[in-house]
């Protein structure tokens with residue numbers, strides 16, 4: 648099988664975008680070349696372009712003019728809403744990280760329809776967790792019950808919760824659907840929406856959010872129960888510079904790109 652030399656465009660050059668760009672440029676995965684990079688913070692994009700040999704693009708239009716085969720979004724929910732349809736209409740496949748935007752059924756459907764019309768795809772990376780293979784298999788036979796718990800250190804919820812959270816005890820903050828969760832915590836529960844999309848959908852999959860001072864980084868736990876039995880998938884990322892994000896989410900984009908070229912494919 649011929650390994651294509653595909654080109655990747657990147658929107659968002661923050662923590663996760665930087666890892667993706669640097670690893671593609673460094674040759675961590677074979678068969679890919681970095682095309683354009685863009686960010687609303689032009690200096691950030693210029694700097695990353697200089698470091699990686701990618702082309703600085705002043706905006707999405709310039710990036711799409713580079714005719715990338717795939718575009719990675721690492722810029723946030725509002726950016727994903729703006730770029731998804733133009734990217735697909737330009738004939739590029741899309742790898743979004745701000746998957747919370749897909750909790751909006753109308754948007755999700757428009758993206759699906761546009762991708763289908765254009766003959767391109769939307770690849771959802773497993774992001775800060777994993778186990779989408781298991782969820783999809785378990786869902787095929789009988790009812791699947793799925794719950795997703797987001798347990799976070801109080802400081803990683805600072806932006807989302809406008810009052811001081813206790814430092815000496817757990818504080819449950821939310822229980823409801825994944826769709827309600829992303830509306831309330833737009834930057835904190837992308838992973839829950841991604842898992843919910845794989846499971847019973849954002850309106851039907853239960854999500855909890857808790858403040859946990861005993862944790863040094865956000866913990867994600869998916870609990871599944873169905874005809875197959877039971878499963879628990881839990882990830883405790885290493886505490887890092889950015890308490891909101893997990894570097895695993897960037898690695899999951901790189902692993903996804905690698906799968907698209909693999910001969911023996913782990914799905």
Ligand SMILES: NC(=O)c1ccc[n+]([C@@H]2O[C@H](COP(=O)([O-])OP(=O)(O)OC[C@H]3O[C@@H](n4cnc5c(N)ncnc54)[C@H](O)[C@@H]3O)[C@@H](O)[C@H]2O)c1
Pocket residue numbers: 658659660661662663664685686687688691720721722723724725726744745746773774775776834835837838841889891892893896
């Ligand atoms: N799917 C997952 O499991 C998962 C896990 C962690 C983070 N995320 C999401 O991934 C995204 C990136 O995370 P991060 O930690 O790298 O964030 P970050 O804040 O470090 O970087 C985001 C970058 O995007 C840029 N940006 C914002 N709006 C833009 C726009 N309209 N066009 C171009 N650039 C724009 C910002 O200037 C910034 O440099 C966030 O939305 C985050 O919530 C998803």
